[in-house]
Amino acid sequence: MKQLVLVIFLTVITSAIQAGDATAGKNKSMVCSTCHGSEGISMAGNWPNLAGQHEKYLAKQLSEYKSGKRNNAQMSAMAMPLSEEDIADLSAYYASLEADLGEVKENFLALGKEIYERGAEGVMACTACHGPNGKGVAAAGFPYLSGQKVEYTITTLKEFRAGIRNNDMNGMMRDIAKAMSDEQIEAVANYLLGLH
Incomplete structure (x- = not known):
């Protein structure tokens, strides 16, 4: 239903x-x-x-x-x-327009990849909605994340976590971000910058 x-x-x-x-x-x-x-x-x-x-x-x-x-x-x-x-x-x-990819800080690559692909305790894998290459799902309204600015992604996830940003479907991103530590947020943001 x-x-x-x-x-x-x-x-x-x-x-x-x-x-x-x-x-x-x-x-x-x-x-x-x-x-x-x-x-x-x-x-x-x-x-x-x-x-x-x-x-x-x-x-x-x-x-x-x-x-x-x-x-x-x-x-x-x-x-x-x-x-x-x-x-x-x-x-x-x-x-x-063509999206642009940046370079990932190596110290964030392993943790960011792990969370993005497999999730973490209380954190659903990002691939479930944003796809394996971070291109999102247009029909469902899930955004393209690959190559997004690190600072912007960190701010966005922290705003979801704090409930400042609340325009996500069914509170999904707020629930996910609430379960993420600052280190996890920074790792995912850096991983997304170079995801392709």
């Missing part, structure tokens, strides 16, 4: 998000590029890479910044004037 409800929910959400125009999105991305780079690769560790992220996921995040469901003063202010068409176009543009 839960699966049927989930399928219906995902179908409704998917149909509610309009398909965007990547060319129009590129033309609208000038302000975004200040933080997220002209090709969706952020120059700063605290701002996420957007290149290659799933269109549906990006649209959800922008819509939630706009509505206030996801709380970030800077992004909420940026998203506020966006129309649904703008959100769809920007999401299509960034989804069309």
Whole structure:
């Protein structure tokens, strides 16, 4: 029964998000590029890479910044004037770009890989939702994580752990992050940077 409800929910959400125009999105991305780079690769560790992220996921995040469901003063202010068409176009543009991978700090590789692939006590393996290569599952709304900035990933996991970020499906990421130590969070974040 839960699966049927989930399928219906995902179908409704998917149909509610309009398909965007990547060319129009590129033309609208000038302000975004200040933080997220002209090709969706952020120059700063605290701002996420957007290149290659799933269109549906990006649209959800922008819509939630706009509505206030996801709380970030800077992004909420940026998203506020966006129309649904703008959100769809920007999401299509960034989804069309090539993701970038970074170099992993060797001292985090083994622990990060272990947690990502197999999980840890109280922590489900990340591969269950984000896939073996960190590319996520677009249809289910699970984001592309491969190559994401370390600082951004650490901040995101700690915000889930503290309940500051709460726009995850069924509280899944909050439950997982609550069971993670700072060391585990840092290891997974570093592992994701170079996952491909």
